[in-house]
Amino acid sequence: MKNSEPENFGAHSRRTFLKSLGTVAATAATAQVTTVAAELEKANAEKIIGPNAVPVTLKVNGEKLKLMLEPRVTLLDALRNYSSLTGAKEGCDRASCGACTVLLGDLPVYSCQKLAIEAQGQEITTIEGLAKGGKLTKVQSAFIEKDALQCGYCTPGFVMSVTALLKRNSHPSAAEVKHACAGNLCRCGCQPHILQAAFKAAGVEMPTKTEVVNYA
Amino acid sequence: MPSWPAETKYISHATTRIDGPAKVTGRARYSSDIQENGWLYGMILRSKWPTAKITDINLDKALQIPGIKAAVLARDKNMTVRYYGEELAAVAGTTKQACLDALRAIEVTAEALPFVVRENDAKKPDAPRVWENAPNYPAPRARDHGDVDTAFGQCAAVIEGFYSAPVQIHNPMETMGNTVSWTDDGVTAWSSTQGISSVRDGLAGSLRLDQSKVRVITEYMGGGFGAKFGAGVEGVLAAKLSKEAKAPVRLMLTRFDQALAVGNRPSSFQKIKMGAAADGTLLAFEAENYGTAGIGAGGDSGGGGGGADIPMPYLYKVPNTRVKQSAVAVNAGSARAFRAPGNPPASFGMESAMDDLAVKLGMDPLEFRLKNDPNKIRQHEYALGAEKFGWKQKYQKPGSSPGVVKTGIGCAGAAWPAGGPSRNTNGEAQINPDGSIEFRLGVQDIGTGTRTVIAVVAAEMLGLKPEQITVKVGDTRFPPGPGSGGSTTCASISPTVYDICTKALEQLQTLSGIADARGENWFKACKKIGINPITVHGQWIEGLSTNPAGGVQFAEVDVDTETGLVTVKKMLGVHDCGLIIDTLTLESQINGGIIMGMGYALYEERVMDDLSGVVLNPNFETYKLPGIADVPEIEVILVNMPERGVIGIGEPATVPTAGAIANAVANAIGVRVGSLPITPAKILAALGKVPPATA
Numbered sequence: 001m002k003n004s005e006p007e008n009f010g011a012h013s014r015r016t017f018l019k020s021l022g023t024v025a026a027t028a029a030t031a032q033v034t035t036v037a038a039e040l041e042k043a044n045a046e047k048i049i050g051p052n053a054v055p056v057t058l059k060v061n062g063e064k065l066k067l068m069l070e071p072r073v074t075l076l077d078a079l080r081n082y083s084s085l086t087g088a089k090e091g092c093d094r095a096s097c098g099a100c101t102v103l104l105g106d107l108p109v110y111s112c113q114k115l116a117i118e119a120q121g122q123e124i125t126t127i128e129g130l131a132k133g134g135k136l137t138k139v140q141s142a143f144i145e146k147d148a149l150q151c152g153y154c155t156p157g158f159v160m161s162v163t164a165l166l167k168r169n170s171h172p173s174a175a176e177v178k179h180a181c182a183g184n185l186c187r188c189g190c191q192p193h194i195l196q197a198a199f200k201a202a203g204v205e206m207p208t209k210t211e212v213v214n215y216a
Numbered sequence: 217m218p219s220w221p222a223e224t225k226y227i228s229h230a231t232t233r234i235d236g237p238a239k240v241t242g243r244a245r246y247s248s249d250i251q252e253n254g255w256l257y258g259m260i261l262r263s264k265w266p267t268a269k270i271t272d273i274n275l276d277k278a279l280q281i282p283g284i285k286a287a288v289l290a291r292d293k294n295m296t297v298r299y300y301g302e303e304l305a306a307v308a309g310t311t312k313q314a315c316l317d318a319l320r321a322i323e324v325t326a327e328a329l330p331f332v333v334r335e336n337d338a339k340k341p342d343a344p345r346v347w348e349n350a351p352n353y354p355a356p357r358a359r360d361h362g363d364v365d366t367a368f369g370q371c372a373a374v375i376e377g378f379y380s381a382p383v384q385i386h387n388p389m390e391t392m393g394n395t396v397s398w399t400d401d402g403v404t405a406w407s408s409t410q411g412i413s414s415v416r417d418g419l420a421g422s423l424r425l426d427q428s429k430v431r432v433i434t435e436y437m438g439g440g441f442g443a444k445f446g447a448g449v450e451g452v453l454a455a456k457l458s459k460e461a462k463a464p465v466r467l468m469l470t471r472f473d474q475a476l477a478v479g480n481r482p483s484s485f486q487k488i489k490m491g492a493a494a495d496g497t498l499l500a501f502e503a504e505n506y507g508t509a510g511i512g513a514g515g516d517s518g519g520g521g522g523g524a525d526i527p528m529p530y531l532y533k534v535p536n537t538r539v540k541q542s543a544v545a546v547n548a549g550s551a552r553a554f555r556a557p558g559n560p561p562a563s564f565g566m567e568s569a570m571d572d573l574a575v576k577l578g579m580d581p582l583e584f585r586l587k588n589d590p591n592k593i594r595q596h597e598y599a600l601g602a603e604k605f606g607w608k609q610k611y612q613k614p615g616s617s618p619g620v621v622k623t624g625i626g627c628a629g630a631a632w633p634a635g636g637p638s639r640n641t642n643g644e645a646q647i648n649p650d651g652s653i654e655f656r657l658g659v660q661d662i663g664t665g666t667r668t669v670i671a672v673v674a675a676e677m678l679g680l681k682p683e684q685i686t687v688k689v690g691d692t693r694f695p696p697g698p699g700s701g702g703s704t705t706c707a708s709i710s711p712t713v714y715d716i717c718t719k720a721l722e723q724l725q726t727l728s729g730i731a732d733a734r735g736e737n738w739f740k741a742c743k744k745i746g747i748n749p750i751t752v753h754g755q756w757i758e759g760l761s762t763n764p765a766g767g768v769q770f771a772e773v774d775v776d777t778e779t780g781l782v783t784v785k786k787m788l789g790v791h792d793c794g795l796i797i798d799t800l801t802l803e804s805q806i807n808g809g810i811i812m813g814m815g816y817a818l819y820e821e822r823v824m825d826d827l828s829g830v831v832l833n834p835n836f837e838t839y840k841l842p843g844i845a846d847v848p849e850i851e852v853i854l855v856n857m858p859e860r861g862v863i864g865i866g867e868p869a870t871v872p873t874a875g876a877i878a879n880a881v882a883n884a885i886g887v888r889v890g891s892l893p894i895t896p897a898k899i900l901a902a903l904g905k906v907p908p909a910t911a
Contacts, residue, residue: 086249087242092471096836127242144236147800151663152239153389153438178845189808191847209851
């Protein structure tokens with residue numbers, strides 16, 4: 001199967017990775033030990049942020065959101081609990097259900113795994129930011145038309161994942177839709193209709209496999 | 217007698233959800249989205265011991281954490297906990313981060329006690345007792361019909377098998393929880409529940425308040441599947457925190473909590489012996505079943521005496537039966553109702569045994585079912601399904617599929633005998649002079665499309681469009697209705713809305729003098745109401761809904777005999793649907809039942825560690841749900857039986873899936889895997905390619 005993800009998907013630079021290690025002593029048993037130590041020292045020399053709340057500015061759905069947040073606050077937490085943007089849902093808080101999916105630029109990310117301070121300076125789009133002037137997007141309309149939702153709790157995440165897919169691939173195959181939604185879970189069992197909705201949003205009508213038969 | 221219209225514009229057609237726009241824009245407010253003024257975050261501290269005598273819980277340091285406004289005990293400083301994850305205390309604070317710090321600051325003194333978490337260990341006479349005054353494994357009760365021993369002597373073929381299914385966890389996408397505000401006027405709870413009335417009564421009872429002082433609101437909730445009927449410890453704790461902090465408290469469980477303490481489907485271990493005459497007529501059935509409902513069936517009632525029974529021999533007519541059942545208590549969270557309680561494990565065990573006996577008799581398993589299932593509707597559904605599925609063309613002798621990747625097919629049946637309407641369903645409609653109309657019913661939408669059902673029935677009856685109907689549900693201030701469980705909601709609310717509409721038309725006729733106020737006359741008639749709107753009350757009426765419900769399903773699978781991987785290629789569900797209200801939401805529910813059944817068949821299992829007593833897979837990385845790439849082509853035949861009136865479909869749709877898939881796997885590889893979930897390791901062990909796992 002063709003990998004439809006952009007090359008930088010989920011990529012960590014060596015520098016951000018080292019920074020994330022912080023002051024924890026790393027056991028380095030390689031020849032690069034001195035280089036690593038030097039980089040760590042350099043990373044740690046930068047101003048330490050927190051642990052108390054710091055001003056954070058997020059650009060969400062085209063609007064600036066100014067918040068005071070402890071650096072450990074995730075983007076999801078910032079949206080849901082420090083502002084009124086509750087569209088992104090918390091299903092697991094550990095990157096395994098996808099209900100919290102938002103777009104950073106055009107990239108779908110788990111907002112529960114992104115610190116809010118890291119998301120500064122990026123264009124954040126949540127489910128609330130899709131319908132411009134109250135007009136639903138093709139993806140949103142297709143989800144309604146194909147009944148690609150039941151309880152609806154996973155829906156914002158799936159809608160964001162499909163939206164991101166169609167931005168980079170306007171005519172995906174079934175395998176590509178499944179790949180794009182592989183990080184989203186639905187317990188009500190809407191997957192067949194979600195697939196139909198993604199195709200519908202791409203302008204392709206999938207025939208329903210359901211028939212009504214009269215008993216009598 | 218009232219009757220549904222024969223010609224319909226909306227009933228039995230496809231109507232998109234009227235709350236679809238709210239759900240795809242993030243506008244729908246779930247219980248976990250509630251942000252009351254001054255709300256606090258709430259969290260629960262849970263036991264890290266599977267069993268312990270708690271001698272002290274000190275909340276002082278937690279209360280010193282900046283931002284923490286309240287801390288309360290779950291029960292007492294001195295108490296016995298009986299499973300890992302049992303509630304000890306709770307805190308409320310201005311941020312989640314403060315609460316996390318506070319939970320770490322609570323000091324608990326405890327004396328660990330011996331525990332037992334596995335069914336087989338708990339059955340042993342010398343096992344630690346889960347409840348001091350009751351045995352873990354009470355003697356099974358036996359029910360006898362006919363003369364089993366003599367009948368087995370007359371059988372041409374007899375099989376003996378052992379079939380087991382694990383504990384399954386509900387895992388709705390929105391965890392249990394609520395926001396509770398306790399003021400001088402009473403308690404308001406925005407609860408993620410499938411039963412606003414049962415939550416109200418539970419909270420009132422626990423908090424010693426008048427029921428009239430408790431209001432429960434559920435605008436939207438993220439799934440329940442049977443686990444969300446009660447107020448829950450999390451409801452009571454949120455209320456106590458709110459009272460102490462004098463602020464609303466939002467307390468939602470974590471995904472980990474979800475696996476420990478708020479319900480599950482009991483396990484089932486079935487030893488089945490079954491025999492038939494040479495022509496395939498079942499003659500004798502003997503079974504012993506046990507399973508665990510954790511520390512008990514839904515509370516402190518104690519002992520392992522209940523909660524794990526299943527209906528046996530399920531769908532089939534057997535003249536001579538002996539069934540023994542009991543439950544075994546273990547140190548784990550209690551079971552709760554879970555979509556078609558008792559039925560999926562019963563279907564899996566019985567349908568597996570049916571195929572094994574058919575193979576021994578040399579009969580086609582479908583023919584064997586038709587011979588022994590007395591239900592006429594299912595007989596019809598098997599015939600419809602076999603034709604569409606191509607059963608005759610596809611069926612091969614077990615294990616005869618060539619090559620490394622083997623194909624197999626299987627089928628199984630479902631019954632849902634409960635599923636009847638709730639007679640105590642009430643509702644009202646307010647009709648305004650401008651013709652707008654609002655229905656209010658004290659039910660809630662668990663995701664099945666309750667609002668849409670109300671709008672479709674009302675639009676049909678009044679000659680309006682569904683989008684012209686405003687629907688309000690999920691508030692105990694509305695006329696009361698049943699919980700969303702047992703596949704009862706649709707059959708309860710549809711006749712209620714019918715009744716409201718009939719009465720509304722009668723009143724409008726009297727007030728306006730227009731003989732038929734439906735359709736194009738609606739707005740003319742409403743103009744004559746006067747200044748004040750009219751409110752029309754109605755209730756469930758006889759003759760428009762019924763029960764039971766059932767269905768059959770067919771599965772086709774590929775089994776890779778080198779890796780053991782099972783791929784479901786195709787599922788076909790044939791379900792009797794009574795009078796269909798909305799084909800679109802109905803299809804969604806059947807798809808959902810099948811997909812949940814796939815999880816039960818192939819992926820889902822709560823794994824307990826016998827050394828530490830903890831749940832080893834309390835998250836979605838290790839407790840696997842079917843993902844979009846696992847889901848096969850699903851075909852559904854909706855058997856329309858308007859003459860039956862409205863019935864429910866939620867439960868029967870998930871019942872037969874695991875049995876059908878298990879039979880398809882056995883048909884593919886020629887060996888029975890009698891244990892759910894059917895993992896690659898179990899397939900390879902059944903094929904003799906790896907040694908079986910030892911528990």
